[in-house]
Amino acid sequence: MKKSAITLSVILFAIVVPILEINATHVFNPDWTPHSKIHEVWQLFTNSSIGILCLWLVWIKNDTKISSILCTMVMGGFLLSFGLKEFYGGSMKYLDGSEKTLLGINIGVLGFGIAFILMLIVSFIGENKKKNA
Template sequence: MPKITLLSVALCAFVLSAVIPFMEISNSHLFNPEWPSHARLHEAWQLIANAAISILAFILVWKRIAPRLGIVLGLILSASFLTAWAAGPLYGGSMVHSDGTNFTIGGISVVVVGVTIIAGLLLLGWRALSQNGGVSK
């Protein structure tokens, strides 16, 4: 298994099952009293589903059950976030928190930058896997 393949899916799983929940299980998101209860339900659902799918993706790669599927799952999760971000103006979505904070790098949300990097690493992982046919090195 190419190292980049395993590392990219591991990073994706870590971010989606630990980092994002750590940031969003707070008053800024899940427990935000300004959010309707229905929005909080969707937030909890998104956190649980993304964590579960990303952990499954990692297992599929780590155990060599279906590494390409694992990468595809990571790419789907990354691409769906980036699509939601890009489409934000259509539905009033924003990376700006309710308290007005928005952490940026060069004017772009650090989360968007991070997810873009993860997607790029996943693509490199796919390429490396394809180049060696999935054989361990």
């Protein structure tokens, strides 16, 4: 279950997010400053590279501990930046005021929130099983 949770998390942040952001709303957005675009592309490359490392650790090295920590950090970083958005003037809304939501919740918060909680659960369960063995 832990390998599947890690793989799902990696799919979200290393594949789905770049698909959603390499377009005119993000990377090729003419309203974004070139400096912002650099940070966006850097984040996409960095997170996708971390995802590849996580999959290699899980499926080749059979190391779920470091992978789960890395996945939790990437998703937690997004959730923290969302939680602090008022502090630095961030928003998940597009310039036209629209926002991608599901069940009234921003899709990034929903997807990463579920995956983050799942990672915490499988990591906690895994650690408790080791301690009780």
